Amino acid sequence: MERSVVFAGFGGQGLLFTGQVLARAAIRDGLEVFWIPSYGPEMRGGTASCTVIVGDEPIGSPVVDEFDAAVVMNLPSLRKFAPLVAPGGLVIVNSSLLGDLGCGRSDVDEMRLPCTELAAQGGDDKLVSVVALGALVAHLGWVTRESIDSALREMAGRKRPEVVDADLGAFAAGLQAGAVGQAA
Amino acid sequence: METGRRARVLMKGNEAIAEAAIQAGCDAYFGYPITPQAELLEWMARRMPELGRVFVQAESELGAINMALGAAATGARVMVSSSSPGISLMAEAMSYMAGSGTPVVLVNVMRAGPGLGGIGPSQSDYFQATKGHGHGDYRVPVLAPDSIGEAMDLMATAFELAERYRTPVMLVADGILGQAMEPVELRFRTPERQAFDWALTGAAGRPARIIKSIDLDPEVLERRNLALQHKYREIARHETRWEGWRLGDAEFAIVAYGTAARVARSAIARARDNGMKVGLFRPITLWPFPERELARMSRQLHGILTVELSSGQMIEDVRLAVEGRCPVAFHGRMGGLVPTPDEVLGALKALRGRVERTRAASGHSPAAHDRGTPSTNGAGLDAGARPGGRG
Missing domain, CATH: 3.40.50.920 (Rossmann fold)
Structure with missing residues (x-):
């Protein structure tokens, strides 16, 4: 079965990186995966998104009719992607930027996360998308926590070893918040 | 888990195609940047000099493709890549390559046209790839992978076909295959080097060789065309690929x-x-x-x-x-x-x-x-x- 998630927000929020972390974790868990960015003349502060499709069989279509989950980090992303989530799906809303705004749908699970504050708890308030990934994994369990940890060490460690701990901290904070959100 | 399975790594299509070409023995790459294939050129810019091979970012697509024509005439394993509008600019040289029998591999990571069009994924260059580009009675084998792993396999095939039949060969992807990442096995193939009896390697101690597409004598030119058509029938007979x-x-x-x-x-x-x-x-x-x-x-x-x-x-x-x-x-x-x-x-x-x-x-x-x-x-x-x- 294929599951899809879109990570969307501003360029610079780490969305493409976070999607790749999920993709590498999926490979480590023996799954098939496809990562596709929105590409184009985009820049820091502009919009950025990527889609990750995870499955047990080789991934078919690189475009999906509906997403199983959406991580929306800013207002344009909320407006664009929340309506594209399948009924019964999950919308993770970055309440640090969006305040009380939500997707206004009763047929999906909406998880509101103060990503900036949670990322700060982990050690670096910029790692907002990694927080959201933690909540996503806690809620949906597509990949194992260990594989995300390993992917974060591999990817963050390669370029900026000094931020690995903060990445792991942000992921753990998101994981915990997601688990609480699920129980509630 | 990974048991019973080769290690798989996450690779971007453009980069995987570039690395597969390198592992297939590409000696020289010529290009000019264009979205959505820019990462292919970037990968080559970094890797080719590391390996002591030739990388040239030309002044234009015309420059790149004609450099490739010249390099291939020496028997080197040569590649260029671009996206749709850039391939249009290369069209003339493709006709000359077909006419003179110079093996060059071209990659087209297609984007939407016509004209400058846009940068989104497209397959609107099918006519161009299979029937078009330059003038004259010629054909170019066109390979069309549907995954990054297959694109890697087909890069080796592209060089093989180019050298076996002395023809330009095109591999077509689109913006999605170029920009996406998928797990791939790092399994590469390097086609065997053939001894070319046509390559321009310096004529000391042997008769001179000439690589050209011009023949002003109609009888001679028709014979050359007939030989080309024979070659295309051979390619059609032996190299047709599909999957059900x-x-x-x-x-x-x-x-x-x-x-x-x-x-x-x-x-x-x-x-x-x-x-x-x-x-x-x-x-x-x-x-x-x-x-x-x-x-x-x-x-x-x-x-x-x-x-x-x-x-x-x-x-x-x-x-x-x-x-x-x-x-x-x-x-x-x-x-x-x-x-x-x-x-x-x-x-x-x-x-x-x-x-x-x-x-x-x-x-x-x-x-x-x-x-x-x-x-x-x-x-x-x-x-x-x-x-x-x-x-």
Whole structure:
């Protein structure tokens, strides 16, 4: 079965990186995966998104009719992607930027996360998308926590070893918040 | 877990294609940046000098392709890459390569046209790749992978074909295959080096060799053309590639290549869940087109849906192969958009509905399996099932 998630927000929020972390974790868990960015003349502060499709069989279509989950980090992303989530799906809303705004749908699970504050708890308030990934994994369990940890060490460690701990901290904070959100 | 499986790594399409070319023994790369293939050039810019090989970012696409022509004339393993508008600029040199028999591999990561168009994924260069580019009676083998792993395999094939037949060879991807990341096995193939008796390696101690496309004597030029056509028949006989998926019991088939074939697979899985017997016929070589194989397949089919990221270009080759044995419908998107599986499923259902109505009207049982019976209503069905057809 294929599951899809879109990570969307501003360029610079780490969305493409976070999607790749999920993709590498999926490979480590023996799954098939496809990562596709929105590409184009985009820049820091502009919009950025990527889609990750995870499955047990080789991934078919690189475009999906509906997403199983959406991580929306800013207002344009909320407006664009929340309506594209399948009924019964999950919308993770970055309440640090969006305040009380939500997707206004009763047929999906909406998880509101103060990503900036949670990322700060982990050690670096910029790692907002990694927080959201933690909540996503806690809620949906597509990949194992260990594989995300390993992917974060591999990817963050390669370029900026000094931020690995903060990445792991942000992921753990998101994981915990997601688990609480699920129980509630 | 990874047991019983080769280690897989996540690679971006453009970078995987570049690395596969390097591992296939590419000696020299010439290019000019353009979205959505820029990462291919960037990878080459970093890796080729590391290996002591040639990388040139030329002053333009014309510069790049003509440098490639010159380098290939020396027997080097040579590659260029670009995206649609850049390939148009390279068209003249491709004709010269075909005429002079210089083996060069070209990669086109297609974007939407015409003109500068946009940067979204597209397959609107099918005509250009299979029938077009430069002037003159020539053909170019065209390879069309539908995954990053297959693109890597086909890069080695591209160099093999280029050298075996002394011809330019094109590999076509699209913006999605170029920009996406997928798990791939780092399994590379390096085609064996052949001893070329034509390469310009310095004539000391041997008769001079000449590589040219000009022959002002019509008799001589016709003989050369006849030799070229013989070569193209050999390529068609030995190098046609395609893949079938779930065709065994199929009553309908989607014909699609590259990214469109992946969308088709998802649509076929859904159609099967709905009880429709559908399979996929995927050309891997766009030229030579697998016409004989598709013709044979069409005898068992009630209808064919061609899916492309274009207004419908390959469909002309599909129709030529099918020769009216069953209706051929079309679904496609343009401008950088990609049809979704549900869209394709809708087109499949529409095709089935039309086939059933036509058969009912002409006294056929819709369930009957009319093997080998040509449909006389194909043309009418075509037009109807073609949203926004070529205007």
